Amino acid sequence: MDKRTLLTMVICMAILIVWTVFVMPVLSPPPPNPAPVPPAPAPVPEPDVPDDKPPPEVQAGTPAAYPERKPFDRETPHFRVTFSPRGGGIRSLVLRYEKDEVPLLADHGTGIPHLALRDDGGPDPIEKRMWEVVKETPTSVEFHYLLRSGVRIEKTFTLHPDLHLIELAVYLRNLAPPPEEGKPPPARSVKLELLAFDGLEHDSPYRYEQYFTGVSLYENREAFWPLAQLEEGLTEDAAARAIADPAERAKAVEKAERRIKLSGAHKKWFGLKNRFFAALVEPKDQVTQLAIDGYWFRPVPEERRKDYGGLKNIAVSAVTDELKVDAQAKVLEFKAFFGPLRADALKEVTQAERLIAYGGSGCGCVGNPIGPIVGLVAPLILAVLKFFSGLFGNLGVGIIFTTLVIRLCLFPLSKKSQVSMFRMQQLSPKVQALRDRYKDDPQKQQMEQWKLFREHKINPMAGCFPLLLQLPIFIGMYSVFELSIELREAPFFLWMKDLSQPDYLLGPWTPFEIPLLITTLSIDALNLLPILMTITWFLQAYFAPRSPDPQMRTQQKMMMFMPIVFGLMCYGLASGLSLYFFVNSLLGMAEQKLIKKFFLKSPEPGAAPA
Numbered sequence: 001m002d003k004r005t006l007l008t009m010v011i012c013m014a015i016l017i018v019w020t021v022f023v024m025p026v027l028s029p030p031p032p033n034p035a036p037v038p039p040a041p042a043p044v045p046e047p048d049v050p051d052d053k054p055p056p057e058v059q060a061g062t063p064a065a066y067p068e069r070k071p072f073d074r075e076t077p078h079f080r081v082t083f084s085p086r087g088g089g090i091r092s093l094v095l096r097y098e099k100d101e102v103p104l105l106a107d108h109g110t111g112i113p114h115l116a117l118r119d120d121g122g123p124d125p126i127e128k129r130m131w132e133v134v135k136e137t138p139t140s141v142e143f144h145y146l147l148r149s150g151v152r153i154e155k156t157f158t159l160h161p162d163l164h165l166i167e168l169a170v171y172l173r174n175l176a177p178p179p180e181e182g183k184p185p186p187a188r189s190v191k192l193e194l195l196a197f198d199g200l201e202h203d204s205p206y207r208y209e210q211y212f213t214g215v216s217l218y219e220n221r222e223a224f225w226p227l228a229q230l231e232e233g234l235t236e237d238a239a240a241r242a243i244a245d246p247a248e249r250a251k252a253v254e255k256a257e258r259r260i261k262l263s264g265a266h267k268k269w270f271g272l273k274n275r276f277f278a279a280l281v282e283p284k285d286q287v288t289q290l291a292i293d294g295y296w297f298r299p300v301p302e303e304r305r306k307d308y309g310g311l312k313n314i315a316v317s318a319v320t321d322e323l324k325v326d327a328q329a330k331v332l333e334f335k336a337f338f339g340p341l342r343a344d345a346l347k348e349v350t351q352a353e354r355l356i357a358y359g360g361s362g363c364g365c366v367g368n369p370i371g372p373i374v375g376l377v378a379p380l381i382l383a384v385l386k387f388f389s390g391l392f393g394n395l396g397v398g399i400i401f402t403t404l405v406i407r408l409c410l411f412p413l414s415k416k417s418q419v420s421m422f423r424m425q426q427l428s429p430k431v432q433a434l435r436d437r438y439k440d441d442p443q444k445q446q447m448e449q450w451k452l453f454r455e456h457k458i459n460p461m462a463g464c465f466p467l468l469l470q471l472p473i474f475i476g477m478y479s480v481f482e483l484s485i486e487l488r489e490a491p492f493f494l495w496m497k498d499l500s501q502p503d504y505l506l507g508p509w510t511p512f513e514i515p516l517l518i519t520t521l522s523i524d525a526l527n528l529l530p531i532l533m534t535i536t537w538f539l540q541a542y543f544a545p546r547s548p549d550p551q552m553r554t555q556q557k558m559m560m561f562m563p564i565v566f567g568l569m570c571y572g573l574a575s576g577l578s579l580y581f582f583v584n585s586l587l588g589m590a591e592q593k594l595i596k597k598f599f600l601k602s603p604e605p606g607a608a609p610a
Helices: 003-027 227-241 246-257 286-291 302-308 352-356 371-392 395-426 428-437 442-455 465-483 528-542 550-559 562-569 575-598
Strands: 072-075 079-084 089-097 100-105 116-119 132-137 140-146 151-159 165-174 188-190 192-198 213-218 221-226 261-263 267-273 277-283 292-299 314-320 323-325 330-340 512-515 520-523
Touching: 089 330, 100 277, 165 323, 192 267, 192 277, 192 330, 213 314, 213 352, 221 227, 227 246, 227 292, 261 267, 267 292, 267 314, 277 352, 286 292, 286 330, 371 395, 371 465, 395 428, 395 465, 395 575, 428 442, 465 575, 528 562, 528 575
Parallel strands: none
Antiparallel strands: 072 079, 079 089, 089 100, 116 192, 132 140, 140 151, 151 165, 165 330, 188 323, 192 314, 213 221, 213 267, 261 292, 267 277, 277 330, 292 314, 512 520
């Protein structure tokens, strides 16, 4: 195989690898590795919570019956919450973000509210039963439910007026009659499941399968639970439970559960996130952490997708170990976060700001070797974007000027790269002559080539190295313009009314699919910006400096079709990101013309390259 052909193949593979490793992970967070289960630390003594209410008469084996009551609302500057006495939880929650009201939790008619409790193994479906409303204030509500065993569950929700938090305290009190006067009541066993969120509302269908995930923090390491992984895990779990042999079944079930369950002693928060918002639950203390056996992530059944506009969703819950409730009350305390994926809001939860770490796992770049660098430059890019957006009062204009400023800052690197490649092209005939002369002696050929490069003070790697230095910056810009909540519902001009969505010149309509070589293109609208972006990519490749070598010229012509392939792959991108690519390509073309005119001087005939 000719070495130039081989070089072209290597370049194509490098482009594909860069796209797969650095760009696609931003759109599709990888599944987490199974968390190790360390030995549990010594238990922390449980506090004794006094009960100032006289215990009512308990009739063993009788289910509790409380009067019917309608749902009621509580409000803070950050959200409006509808509490449901049926199930003793949150029926719906609407977040107030800037001037918008964003539904995060909704009632889908299951009869089970969010943050309800299930008596695991108990005789009554308390998550659907009416609870007693004992106490109400403008910022709190207290529910009670008396189990048949004589254990009373007390749930207190407290809303923080200045934070995106709702605190949940669960008290378990043993009110069973003592066997003898002066003796403590017999211990009762209770195992609870906190039905945290029965799905999270989708902010939009845009690439929701990549952005909508379960999330958790374990031993200071965040993990993502994508829809595809959970669907596979649920199928694998069902197959494992059908195995006849008990030993093999137990082993297979344990393996399958790792795909849908987080276990271990160092669990922190868990919950759900979409592209711009999150709902999280965090145990407030070590006592609560140790009482929880695991967090479960399950895809919502297919027949319920109509509840979410036909889109997939995830339900998350936490199951406790078996709790022994004796004369001393058991206490479980949580805080629930409902808010935007912004660092200032996420600081209310332990290390939750890592969910928006542009260069780390927060954007799906787990294992990305340049992730830490991207994580450093992305906040700077966002700061520049906010500055220009505030200056001009338009985020689209902010994207244009941010791209311009960064291209100007990177101009010395671009110039160095293009000048180096131009000089290499000038030497191409001499390099080919050496290859022909020493075709039977590869070692001698290599030595003579390096000698030629030294004579003309050319480093073959000088053209690639500046491009590698620019890579973290361009990935940072990609992440900022795609994932920053600042672009949500931000208009540009004319038909571009939301920079976080495709520009939709015409449409959307019922999508139709076009099969390509490596993917399928779904067309649901006429998006003008990606078309302009693809044209500028093609023109940029077309006007790139040509090699004097006929073979290299042929290969360059073949490479001009790569922008068309990438343009088709990026057809459905958000308009903010498409605008960045379009402006960046225009500036790249202008930069090429400028460098070619002022810095790429062809030598006189017979003279050595400059």
